[in-house]
Amino acid sequence: MKALKNLTATPEQLALFSRINVGVEIIKGAAGSGKTTTALLKLRALTPTYVNRNKKKDDPKPVNILVLTYNKTLRGYVRELTSSQNFDRLVNLDVSTFNRWAFHNSHPVPSILNFTNTDDILRAFAEPLSGDTDFLVDEARYVLGRFTPESLGDYIGAKREGRGISPRMERPARQVLLDKVIYPYLSGKQTISKLDWNDLAVNLSRNKVVNYDLVVVDEAQDFSANELRAVLNQCSPDSSITFVLDSAQRIYSRSFIFSEIGVVGYPSFNLQKNYRNTQQIAMFAAQLLEGLEADENWTIPNHTSATRIGDKPLVLLGEHENQVAYVLRHIEGNIDLHEESVAFLHPKLHFQELKTQLSAKGMEWVNLRSEAEWPEGDVNIALSSLHSCKGLEFDHVIMIGLDGQFVDVPGSPSEYEMAARMRRLIAMAVGRARKSVIIGFKSSDAPDMIRRCDPSLYQGVQV
Numbered sequence: 001m002k003a004l005k006n007l008t009a010t011p012e013q014l015a016l017f018s019r020i021n022v023g024v025e026i027i028k029g030a031a032g033s034g035k036t037t038t039a040l041l042k043l044r045a046l047t048p049t050y051v052n053r054n055k056k057k058d059d060p061k062p063v064n065i066l067v068l069t070y071n072k073t074l075r076g077y078v079r080e081l082t083s084s085q086n087f088d089r090l091v092n093l094d095v096s097t098f099n100r101w102a103f104h105n106s107h108p109v110p111s112i113l114n115f116t117n118t119d120d121i122l123r124a125f126a127e128p129l130s131g132d133t134d135f136l137v138d139e140a141r142y143v144l145g146r147f148t149p150e151s152l153g154d155y156i157g158a159k160r161e162g163r164g165i166s167p168r169m170e171r172p173a174r175q176v177l178l179d180k181v182i183y184p185y186l187s188g189k190q191t192i193s194k195l196d197w198n199d200l201a202v203n204l205s206r207n208k209v210v211n212y213d214l215v216v217v218d219e220a221q222d223f224s225a226n227e228l229r230a231v232l233n234q235c236s237p238d239s240s241i242t243f244v245l246d247s248a249q250r251i252y253s254r255s256f257i258f259s260e261i262g263v264v265g266y267p268s269f270n271l272q273k274n275y276r277n278t279q280q281i282a283m284f285a286a287q288l289l290e291g292l293e294a295d296e297n298w299t300i301p302n303h304t305s306a307t308r309i310g311d312k313p314l315v316l317l318g319e320h321e322n323q324v325a326y327v328l329r330h331i332e333g334n335i336d337l338h339e340e341s342v343a344f345l346h347p348k349l350h351f352q353e354l355k356t357q358l359s360a361k362g363m364e365w366v367n368l369r370s371e372a373e374w375p376e377g378d379v380n381i382a383l384s385s386l387h388s389c390k391g392l393e394f395d396h397v398i399m400i401g402l403d404g405q406f407v408d409v410p411g412s413p414s415e416y417e418m419a420a421r422m423r424r425l426i427a428m429a430v431g432r433a434r435k436s437v438i439i440g441f442k443s444s445d446a447p448d449m450i451r452r453c454d455p456s457l458y459q460g461v462q463v
Helices: 035-055 072-082 098-104 115-126 133-146 149-156 171-191 197-206 225-233 279-289 320-334 352-360 417-430
Strands: 023-029 063-069 091-097 212-217 235-245 268-271 274-278 306-308 314-317 342-346 381-385 394-399 433-441 459-462
Touching (some): 035 063, 035 212, 063 072, 063 098, 072 091, 091 098, 098 197, 115 133, 115 171, 133 149, 133 171, 133 197, 133 225, 133 417, 149 171, 197 225, 225 235, 274 279, 279 417, 314 320, 320 433
Parallel strands (some): 023 268, 063 091, 063 212, 274 306, 314 459, 342 381, 342 394, 394 433
């Protein structure tokens, strides 16, 4: 599968790492602005300096480098990028997801509740309460990840960063969530002698096990406050730490304020130029985000900064089998699979018909969902969940079968956090594309976000 190679710095990027800054730096920017590339170029530029500094010591130690990504697919992608860098032998490079890294550095080996177990326990406590149970479980995860165990009470009066404006959680409702869901959940874990993944983050935020000299945290908007506290606690006093983020692409119930995790007075850079998308793709992605609550780390895809012009995204209306037939004809007639990559994305992995037809046409494909390593070889068709494509890049993005039943939150306003998150997720997926985007759904079940979209920004096709 084709990955980004031969990283070359642009003038905009060069300005960000032409000098060495100890401490935290923030790199912001919309999808396609080169945030991850910039962070890796900075890593490449700083590594020799740190290596040479250590060589001058009486007992030279390797330079410890940590690159953290949010999901396993992105970890594989970043590893593919960093593998092309000729780092000195006096370098220990660790490219990992947070959970893999935290587990590896936890001793003794912990007995962990998986995410399903955690949600099931929280759900059991939340179901008797009034309100949307799914939202209450999501809110509980947010609270546990943002606050330290001893400061959970601060949730009562805190601004709910990153949680949107609907539904509201007034002080009495927050107290009920703490008393009836969160505290019983914590007690239940102790009773069965289990930890969850947040416990590993909390433990590493308190106990130092390693010293990192250079750190890159990619997609930092989807790390919890406790996870970032853990990373910062493992850094050496003169380390260089880069957080790469864009809250417009936040797709999990995570949020933090930098001052809460002990980061103040940091330099921040906002990359403006869109190197990935065509103007038409950037406009379409921006429209999907219109009206959502923004914060200081929010960057809307900027079509005016995109240097390339392309076709409008295609929106297919018709039965799913007709959508599959159309896109396969489109690939055969318009895409060179030897040189260009195609990603089929779906929130629920609705790929059975697609797989059958791809095989019938002799089109090979790879599965990117939760893959730990970037797939090698010449196969340039990928199938992935929306979450697993975060941070990746493809020439063509295709999301067929995107019916309302899969992406809408029934009976909820567009600003409802769970619905807003899906809009950010779809917009993020659109932003993965360099050349073209195709979205398809049944005419009778159009998703709400497309009904809200300006028809002039896409080309509708009946299939």
